[in-house]
Amino acid sequence: MGCCQRNPDSSRTNRARNDKSEGIHSNCDFKLSTNASDSSAFYNDSVKTWDIIIVGGGIIGLSLAISLRKRGASVLVLEKGEPGREASHAAAGMLADHGDEFPPALAPLARASARMYPEFVHEIQDESGIKVDLRDAGTILLHEGARESHGALPAPLSELEPALDCAGRSASYLKERSVNPRLLLGAALKAARHREVDISSGAEVTEVLVDNGAACGVQTTKTTYHAKVVVNCAGAWAGQFPPMSVPTRPVKGQILSVIGGPPLRHVVRTPEVYLVPRSDGPIVIGGTLEEAGYDKHVLPETIQRLLQLATSLVPSLAKAQIHEAWAGLRPDTADKLPILGETLIGGYYAATGHFRDGILLAPITAQVMTELILDKACSQDLSPFSPARFSTTQAKNFLQAV
């Protein structure tokens, strides 16, 4: 876990070097708190502290860590497993900001985040040297009846996707992008390390520590870490450690990829199934929405059913082979909206509950949370996403249903 044994002075020097082109904002001229007199009883000179601790190393935690670090804050990401191996690793990677699937209150954030994607990816690719397969061929949406809110096809369907059989359904076109989440996560992790975000994996956060009504650090299964700001980015596990104020729960998604299928260009979506092509050949086919607690087993019959649904749209998939099948846990909330903001405990923030759209929403989440934490102001209206919107009883009932 080498990060915590680093010499704080060398970290400070490196940080200054890294921040040379970023211009540290005057509101966040963070310094490592090594002065015993400046904080609670357990601070002491021999303990390294951070400005901000992020719980969870998925796409949300890593994007936020990079964004905060760019503004000069020292950041520690604590990950119980391996960074980027949970929901973010399981995602298909559609950047679906035009669909009807999410609540209207989320539309402004979704659109803003989709607009930010090219720049977000450009920076991460640049800092990591990893290409993340951002594609912009668009999405073909198949549906029963006309959908006036969606765009007309730019060319006949038989030209756009010769392998697709729309079986009497209407088709419309959405100008959406897609990305390969696994490449994105690998790149974000490398970019975070490049920026000297400290990352500790393999120990679970068991509690957010509170002193005088304000966050002062976290307890893990191995040790204690200190910071005046803690951000819960723990995805489907965000409600599993005290204080229990960030109620999310898992919704399982099973998904597969095939190789040897036809060369699809567009994402294809129906209400029952979606197909997401990757530039190097595989097609990802997903995904189920299941209330199954924290179970991540992959069931062959479910995978076969998804493949059959896909084959009914693209008959030549009958010749394709299953390359991989997997499952992940989406972080759901009681009203299907993410939880973004400061909790009732000062300095304890939540950035989680992104349900089916966490890959899409990563850039805007990183931006608004950075503004909120460092500037105490925000360029977007975050009131619909406030952690305070759930009563204690609502939160308890929601968590108990897992």
Ligand SMILES: Cc1cc2nc3c(=O)[nH]c(=O)nc-3n(C[C@H](O)[C@H](O)[C@H](O)COP(=O)(O)OP(=O)(O)OC[C@H]3O[C@@H](n4cnc5c(N)ncnc54)[C@H](O)[C@@H]3O)c2cc1C
């Ligand atoms: C099958 C499937 C398909 C999807 N497709 C898409 C898509 O096409 N487009 C899209 O935008 N979104 C999609 N999603 C949703 C998206 O994957 C999630 O919204 C997003 O990954 C959430 O990111 P996260 O960082 O909050 O959570 P995660 O990636 O789950 O990260 C949370 C991290 O916190 C860690 N953690 C939890 N508790 C603790 C603790 N106590 N201490 C330390 N670490 C902890 C976990 O180990 C985990 O690594 C899909 C999800 C699934 C399952």
